[in-house]
Amino acid sequence: MSNGCGSSNLPTSNFTTSDAGKPSGTAQGNMAQGSQVSINGSTDLSQIIVGASGANVQSITYERFTGTARSSVFYVYGMGPKGIGSGSLKVTVVTAANESHDLNLTSSSLECHDDRFQDDTNIVSISWAPA
Numbered sequence: 001m002s003n004g005c006g007s008s009n010l011p012t013s014n015f016t017t018s019d020a021g022k023p024s025g026t027a028q029g030n031m032a033q034g035s036q037v038s039i040n041g042s043t044d045l046s047q048i049i050v051g052a053s054g055a056n057v058q059s060i061t062y063e064r065f066t067g068t069a070r071s072s073v074f075y076v077y078g079m080g081p082k083g084i085g086s087g088s089l090k091v092t093v094v095t096a097a098n099e100s101h102d103l104n105l106t107s108s109s110l111e112c113h114d115d116r117f118q119d120d121t122n123i124v125s126i127s128w129a130p131a
Contacts, residue, residue: 005112006061006075012038013062015126020048024129030096031123033072036061039126045078049128051089053081055105060091062123070116074123077112080105081130090131096121104131 013035019025020040027039027048037060039048049057057078065073080088088106091113095101099119105111 003059003077003110003112005059005077006036006114007034007063010034010036010061010063012036012043013123014041015039017048021050023051024127025049026125026127028125029123031062033062033064033120033122037123037126049078049089049091049126051081051105051128051130053083053086054108055079055081055089055130057089057091057105057128058110060093060126062093064120065116071118071120073114073116074101074103075112075114076103076105077110078105079110080107082108088131090129092125092127092129093123094125094127095119096124 013031015029
């Protein structure tokens with residue numbers, strides 16, 4: 001990736017979904033730290049994880065974080081819906097420890113979003129929905 005959001009040239013972890021292009025959905029897979037997600041074989045997620053009014057996610061990485069009380073970080077490069085009062089696109093990852101971690105994409109410009117947390121087990125589910 002060359003968007004500056006997370007590390008580049010990471011190995012891919014493939015997830016699958018039947019919800020590609022839908023405003024809400026879930027992808028299942030197994031993503032270890034130090035990898036980027038591909039869904040249905042593509043690391044360009046902009047046509048897969050989509051929301052209202054142009055909201056989309058372009059990439060997701062899951063990496064080790066070496067901060068106080070945190071060992072993991074997931075990065076989402078994407079944008080929320082366009083227009084005042086248009087809400088957000090909520091992205092949720094669930095780990096193998098059954099912990100959920102959420103990001104709300106509100107800006108209508110492409111930005112790097114991140115969530116740092118202690119759980120360092122694999123990500124097994126990625127969901128998206130309007131919020």
